Amino acid sequence: MNNSMQTVRVELHSGDEDRSYPIHIGKGLLAQTDLLLPHLPQKRVAIVTNTTVGPLYLALLRTALEGQGIASIEITLPDGEDHKNGQTLNLIYEALLAQRCERKTTLIALGGGVIGDLTGFAAATYLRGVPFVQIPTTLLAQVDSSVGGKTGINHPLGKNMIGAFYQPRVVIADSDTLNTLPDRELRAGIAEVIKYGLIRDVQFFEWLELNMIRLVARDPDALNTAIRRSCEIKAEIVAADEREGGVRSLLNLGHTFGHAIENAMGYGVWLHGEAVAAGIIMAAELSRRLKLINEYDLERIRRIFQLAGLPIVAPKFLSEDYFSLMKLDKKVEEGRMRFILLNKIGKAMMSHEVPTSILTETLVTCMANE
C-alpha cells in the first residue's frame, strides 16, 4: 500500500477512441505491479533499459512481474544521448524479432529520456504499433519526456528529426529511482520543471524560487510536488493539442536554441536540460529585446537557473553556425524560424518573425566570451 501516491490523467479522447492514460507518481511504485497489470494485454512483456539503469532496477521489476505470472524479456542498450539513433533502434527491433514478440507484447521503457524516446518509437513502429508503458527513472523523463507521446531518434543532421506521436498506456514515476540519479542529471531535469512555471504558472514559478534549495537537496516532498505539478501542466497542454498544431509548441521554450547547442557541442556533451537552461535564458533575452519582458524578469529567470546550478551562458560558436543549426528546428515554416517567447513570467507565446539583427544581438549577448 502506498498512501502518498498521486495520479495525473492525460485526457485524450477522439470520438469512440479513448487513449487517455494515468501517470502514477510516488515512492516505491516500481514493485507495485497492480499499477501495471491492467494495461498488459498479454502475459509477456519486453523491458528496454540501459547499462546504467538495468543493474539498479531491472531485477526488482522483473521479479515483481514474475510474481504476477508475467514473463519478461530484457533488452539492455548502451547508455547516453549519442546512442539515440537508428543503430540502437535496430538493436531493439532485432531483439523483438528474435524473441518473437507479438502485436500484444507490451514494450516497457525503464530508464531516462533516451530509453523512453527509443522504446516509444520502437513500440510505434514494430509490427506497426504495439502497447507501450513508460517507467521513467530520471527527473527529466518523469516531468517531461515520458508524458505526451513524443518518441523518436536523432539523425546525424538533427536532433529528434525522426519519430512519431505514440502514447503510452500508463506512466509510472517512482520518485525512489531518483535516489541513484547523479546530481548533474537531477539539475538537468529541474530545467524543464522551471520551464513549466515560466510558460504557464507564475505561482508554481514562485514556489520554485522558494523551494529550489530543497529540490536540489532532493527533499522527497518537494520533488513529488514538482513532479506532480509539472505533469499536470504538461497533461493539460497535451490534452489540448496532442500533435503540436498550436499551444503544445509553447513547451519548446528554449528548445530551438537548446537543440542548436546540443548539436553544435555534439550530442551528450551538454545534457539536454543544460542546453535547455541556456536556451531559455536566450529566449528570455530575446523576449526582453523585443520588449515583452523587462530586465527585472530576466534577472529573476537567470537567478533561478543559477540557484539550480544550471548553465546560464551559451557556448561560444559563430552566430552563423547557430543560425544554420536553428534552421533545422521542426517549427521552421516556409524557411522562417519561429521562437517561443515570454510575455511575462507564467505566460509564453509563439513568435511570428524576429528580425535577424535582434537575433544576432541576442546570440552575442548570451554566449560565453571565451
Added chain:
Amino acid sequence: MNNSMQTVRVELHSGDEDRSYPIHIGKGLLAQTDLLLPHLPQKRVAIVTNTTVGPLYLALLRTALEGQGIASIEITLPDGEDHKNGQTLNLIYEALLAQRCERKTTLIALGGGVIGDLTGFAAATYLRGVPFVQIPTTLLAQVDSSVGGKTGINHPLGKNMIGAFYQPRVVIADSDTLNTLPDRELRAGIAEVIKYGLIRDVQFFEWLELNMIRLVARDPDALNTAIRRSCEIKAEIVAADEREGGVRSLLNLGHTFGHAIENAMGYGVWLHGEAVAAGIIMAAELSRRLKLINEYDLERIRRIFQLAGLPIVAPKFLSEDYFSLMKLDKKVEEGRMRFILLNKIGKAMMSHEVPTSILTETLVTCMANE
C-alpha cells in the same frame, strides 16, 4: 476535363478529427494538378520515385505542378522489393533534411507498392509526421497498397515488420500509367483484385471469371472497373477497422503463406502478387481440408489464377521452414498461428487454431514436386 474519372472515398472519422480522403481513378489524371492542389498546405513538395518510374512520369508531374507555382524536389531511389529497407529509408530522410523540408512539406509517392510503403513510412516519421500523397503507378499499388494507410519497410528477419498506420491526403490512380507496366507486374496486381472477390463479393468474383481475358489484355474499361471495385471493397474494410483489430485482417487472405514464400525465396525473386496467388491457393486448400469449401470451389479458384497467368503451386521447401517463417506473421498470438480461411467464394473468416497435421498436409499438397 475528364468525364470518366471516378472517386471512391475512404471514410475515417474519429470525433472532431476527419482523416477521410478521396481515391481518384481514371485516365490522364497525373497532369490534373487540380486534384492535388487542395491537399498541399505549402507550395513545396518532395516527390519520391524510383529509377524505373521516374524517367517515365516524373517530368510530367513536376511540370504540371510548376505550372501551378508548386516547387518540387526529387528523390529517386533504386527500384525493387529488396530496397524496401532501412538503408533506402535513410536516403529519403537525408534528402529531406539536406533540402530543409518542413512539417508542411508534402511527400508524394510516385511509383509502385515499394515506393508507396517507403514514402508513407518516411512521411509518418519525418519530423513526427508530414503530409502524404499517393500516386500509385502499378496495378498492385492502385488496388491495394496505396489505400488504407499501411506503410513500412522489411527487416532482414521479416517482411513489413517495421512500419506505421499513416493515411494519405489523397490517392490519384491514373490508369494510363499501367500502359508501361510489364505484363508480369500487371498479373501480380490481378492477384489482389481476385482476392477482393474471394473475401467479400461473389458477384465481383464472377465478373472477374468472365472478364479475366480482357483484364490481362489491358482493356481500359475492364481495368478501371476492376480498380474501382477493388478500391471500394478495401475502403469499406479500412473504414470499419483502420488498425486491423478485426475485419481488416481478412485482407490478409493468402498472405501468411505468401510472406513465407517471399522470405524463403529472397525478397524480389517472386513478386508479392505472385506469392499471394500461390498463398491464396494454399489458404483455399486449407479451407477445403477443414471442410469449409468443397473441391469444386477450390477448382474455380485455381482456374481463375491460372487464367491470370499466376502461379498456383508453391515453391518447394521443407515444411519446417514454412512453419518457421509463418510464425513471423503479425497475426500470430500467444505463439499460435492464425489463418484467413474461406467459408465460401465471397466470404472469408479468421481461423482460431488449425491442427498442425492438416497444415502440414496442406503444405505438402500445394508444393511443387521438384
